[in-house]
Amino acid sequence: MTMADTTSATPSDPSMRDASTELPNRRALLAALRERVPSGSGALVLLDLDGFKKASQSLRKEGLDGLLKTVAGRLLEKSGPGALLHRYSLDAFALLLPGADRDAAALAADGLRSALAQDAFIVAGASGASAILPLTGTAAVAAF
Numbered sequence: 001m002t003m004a005d006t007t008s009a010t011p012s013d014p015s016m017r018d019a020s021t022e023l024p025n026r027r028a029l030l031a032a033l034r035e036r037v038p039s040g041s042g043a044l045v046l047l048d049l050d051g052f053k054k055a056s057q058s059l060r061k062e063g064l065d066g067l068l069k070t071v072a073g074r075l076l077e078k079s080g081p082g083a084l085l086h087r088y089s090l091d092a093f094a095l096l097l098p099g100a101d102r103d104a105a106a107l108a109a110d111g112l113r114s115a116l117a118q119d120a121f122i123v124a125g126a127s128g129a130s131a132i133l134p135l136t137g138t139a140a141v142a143a144f
Contacts, residue, residue, distance in 0.1 A: 018087035020065045021072040029086040029094050036098060036144075043105030043143040045095040047075070047112050050136045052091035058131065063124035070121055071135065078111040102143040109139035 016028040024032075036042055049071070056064050072085070075093055079085050084096040095112065097105055113136070120134040 020068045021087050023072055023093075024084065024086045026086065026088050026094075029088060029096065032084065032086075032096055036096070041099060041101070041144065043097045043100040043102060043108075043141060045097065045105050045109045045112065046088065046140045046142075047093045047095070047109065047116075047137045048139075049091040049093075049116070050138055052135065055133050055135075056090070060124055063131070067121055067123045067133065070123075071116070074115040074118070075112055078108075078115040080108065080111075083108065100143070102141060105141040105143060109141050113137045113139055 016024060016031070018025040033044070056067075059067065068087075072087070072093070075095075076085055079095060082098060084098075086094045086096065088094040093112075095108060097108060100108070116135045116137045120132045123131055123133060
């Protein structure tokens, strides 16, 4: 799944998109959950980027936006067909998995965490020098 595939599922309303990653945002996720939870089955993975808030303080805006786009790209690559990736908050992403059970969501969570850990991220630091940031994630899974 590419970023274009995911963003095409995003409403055209800019308030439903994250400006940095162009992913659907928390508001879009909540709307999707209101729609899907009562009418079917699925699962949700929340992925918190460990240490991201502290690391982001040492980055320029351009570096932070670049880091978020790179993180989103890696997560999209591991999301799988039919999965909907959202930017949930400053340091968290949510993966909505229509029709998935808890076991499938746990496997998806492992894939997202491994995508983060595969290589360190290189970004522009506040001083203008490049910074190398290893990122890890903590995931929570829920099925509905």
